[in-house]
Amino acid sequence: MNNVIIYGAYGYTGRLIVERAVELGWTPTLAGRNLSLVKTLAEKYNLPFVSFEFDDKRSWDNALKDKDLLLNCAGPFSITIRDILPACIRNNTHYCDITGEIEVFEYIQGNDQKAKDAGIVMLPGVGFDVVPTDCLSLFLKEQLPTATHLELAFESNSGLSRGTAFSVLNRFHKGSAIRENRVIKEMAAASSNKLLPFNGKMKNAVGIAWGDVFTSFYTTGIPNIQVYTAMPEKTMNIMRKAGKWSWLIKTKLVQKMGRRIINKRIKGPGAEKRDSLMAHLYGKVWDDNGNVVEASLNTLESYKLTSITALICAEKILKGEASAGYNTPAGAFGSELIMEVEGSTRQLLD
Ligand SMILES: NC(=O)c1ccc[n+]([C@@H]2O[C@H](COP(=O)([O-])OP(=O)(O)OC[C@H]3O[C@@H](n4cnc5c(N)ncnc54)[C@H](OP(=O)(O)O)[C@@H]3O)[C@@H](O)[C@H]2O)c1
CATH class of the missing domain: 3.40.50.720 (NAD(P)-binding Rossmann-like Domain)
Known part of the structure; x- marks a missing residue:
């Protein structure tokens, strides 16, 4: 090529x-x-x-x-x-x-x-955003063609690369997002959470503005979509508190300071982590008649x-x-x- x-x-x-x-x-x-x-x-x-x-x-x-x-x-x-x-x-x-x-x-x-x-x-x-989740969405839709709701979740323990951290900082003030009746709605950061299974273990997961809120609708036509990521409660509570300061976080000064800290401290996972970790995904669809299908997907570390x-x-x-x-x-x-x-x-x- x-x-x-x-x-x-x-x-x-x-x-x-x-x-x-x-x-x-x-x-x-x-x-x-x-x-x-x-x-x-x-x-x-x-x-x-x-x-x-x-x-x-x-x-x-x-x-x-x-x-x-x-x-x-x-x-x-x-x-x-x-x-x-x-x-x-x-x-x-x-x-x-x-x-x-x-x-x-x-x-x-x-x-x-x-x-x-x-x-x-x-x-x-x-x-990683959005290939595995997009494939899981379509797989679930194929099992339940009448699905009206889609829930996706992932656990990735890789930590962040510099660019991912920049992207998070850049849009943090917008909070989370879900799709309801075809329309994307913004929500406060970390405003929804639930226990979900990752590789067979129940863990706290927090609703986030992951790409599938947009893309899965085009892949599956399902009008209600929410995406979660596994997150310790302590981190979730910090995000909730930080969400109240989103007006400050989006200012040029704080963005500049944030970028400086990220530049100094965030390097992205090393080869050992990339080769040893796995990402764990979970998905669920349901329809108005009470039919439910759930599936899990394990795949390689997110950056690899x-x-x-x-x-x-x-x-x-x-x-x-x-x-x-x-x-x-x-x-x-x-x-x-x-x-x-x-x-x-x-x-x-x-
Ligand atoms: N889909 C996924 O799962 C996935 C996985 C990994 C990364 N990402 C995304 O990919 C992006 C890159 O991540 P990364 O960790 O590789 O980041 P990184 O190490 O910071 O690299 C970003 C690259 O983009 C360049 N760049 C950034 N802003 C630019 C601009 N305004 N003009 C020209 N070049 C610019 C950088 O050049 P300079 O160093 O000169 O700024 C650098 O070469 C992030 O948005 C991240 O969220 C997505």
């Missing part, structure tokens, strides 16, 4: 993706705004590279004119997407990314017709999984397996997509 460009290539997750792409024999062009970092990474793997800012229209046109697909790893995506997606549409270049941000999915879906006109596939969310699913999805797009316009991972490739990743196990629960 030579005609691929990876933007944000030298970030934590970008590097994992580049490393895997090279293992698979791909020769992508590496891109990012910091020339020295992108050059060093490209030289390590003997790959072509290019450096420019995310809002540099002319450089995007030069970089994309002979490329079939962009894999965007430069998040928070809410900051970069309004420049990057139009560049792909202008240059007829397929687009995929590793976002999990609801407003980014919304923006991309809003460009559905433009992408169809340009003949390009847009597939955001090809990482992201590097694998991102490239599986990119390859499938390049092979022409997705249609032009906005797609979700399972919507494009089916509920079995996650089972293509070695180590994934899925089970219907009684």
Whole structure:
């Protein structure tokens, strides 16, 4: 796969993706705004590279004119997407990314017709957020086609990478989100919680604004969706308290201070954690007649999984397996997509 460009290539997750792409024999062009970092990474793997800012229209046109697909790893995506997606549409270049941000999915879906006109596939969310949960949603919907409600949950003990922490900080003031009767509603941070089973153990789980609140609706058509993550009660209580200060947290000063702390302290999980941890997912659907189906899914550590699913999805797009316009991972490739990743196990629960 030579005609691929990876933007944000030298970030934590970008590097994992580049490393895997090279293992698979791909020769992508590496891109990012910091020339020295992108050059060093490209030289390590003997790959072509290019450096420019995310809002540099002319450089995007030069970089994309002979490329079939962009894999965007430069998040928070809410900051970069309004420049990057139009560049792909202008240059007829397929687009995929590793976002999990609801407003980014919304923006991309809003460009559905433009992408169809340009003949390009847009597939955001090809990482841990949302591939495994999206596949679990579709699997559950296939078991219960009359489902009206979907509950998803995950447990990932990896900790955060720098970019994920930035994304959390960037949208913390918006709180949580659910989908009710097709409409997305914002809720206070950590305002809902319940006990849910993760790998057979009941744990406290908190409602969050995970990408599936947007995407699962497009994959399954289910109009009511909530996503939870396993979280100790202590952390949940801190989030609830912090939620009351969201007006302060969104100020430029606090955002700047937060970014500085994240830059200093957050590095992302090391290789040992990525290779030893597993992510545990749970899903439930029900309908108005009292029918209920539950399932669990265990899969690889979230960042390792992201590097694998991102490239599986990119390859499938390049092979022409997705249609032009906005797609979700399972919507494009089916509920079995996650089972293509070695180590994934899925089970219907009684
Ligand atoms: N879907 C998933 O499951 C999943 C998994 C992993 C990560 N993510 C998301 O992916 C994003 C990256 O995460 P990460 O941990 O790899 O972060 P990271 O280590 O901070 O890397 C981010 C990369 O994007 C670049 N970037 C960020 N803002 C940019 C901007 N305004 N203009 C140009 N380049 C910019 C960075 O370049 P500079 O260093 O020059 O700023 C860096 O190369 C985050 O939004 C994270 O939430 C999602």
